[in-house]
Amino acid sequence: MALSPDLTDPPDLRAGWEDIFRTHFAGIHRYIARRLSGDVADDLAAEVFLAAYRGGYDASRGGVRPWLYGIATNLIARHHRAELRKWKALSRTAERPEHSHEEATLARVAAGELTGRLAGALAGLNRRDRDVVLLSALGGLSHAEVAGALNIPAGTVASRLNRARRQLRKALGDVNPLEDNHG
DSSP states (O other), rough: EEOOOOSOOOHHHHHHHHHHHOOOOOOOOHHHHHHSHHHHHHHHHHHHHHHHHHHHGGGGGHHHHHHHHHHHHHHHHHHHHHHHHHHHHHHTTTTTOOOSHHHHHHHSSSSTTTTTHHHHHHHOHOOOOOOOOHHHHHTOOOOHHHHHHHHOOOOHHHHHHHHHHHHHHHHTSSSOSSSSSOO
């Protein structure tokens, strides 16, 4: 059953869309903001729900959440160049030389020490692999949800994620930024 509301729809159908918006807006906004920026996220999150509202939801395609994240990812792809410039700029800003041994030591143990290298490594991934990584890491989607969002098989999600993780580990010098190495 396709759910495609308009202003003449009965109130219960509109209420369903209001529930979808209330339930998913914050997560979609957060995902877009982490991929691009807060300013862009305001506009793009609104675009996601406008596109969803206009396009209608077809329950036969799966869950609402992956569908909305798929729309968000497609809109983000339109902003790909800006996203890539962001990752590259982050990479460059983290490559500041330290002026003393103390500064160098503090830089190595700071939580954000790997941010620039990670941003550069993310920029080095192909777009399809980067989308899978960021939907998983920033969107918090499961493999099945990522598959639904990108309209690809779950096995493809797993292989892209595995390939991307290998490339990221290599770019980071086999350091896992999620592990606490300061023990």
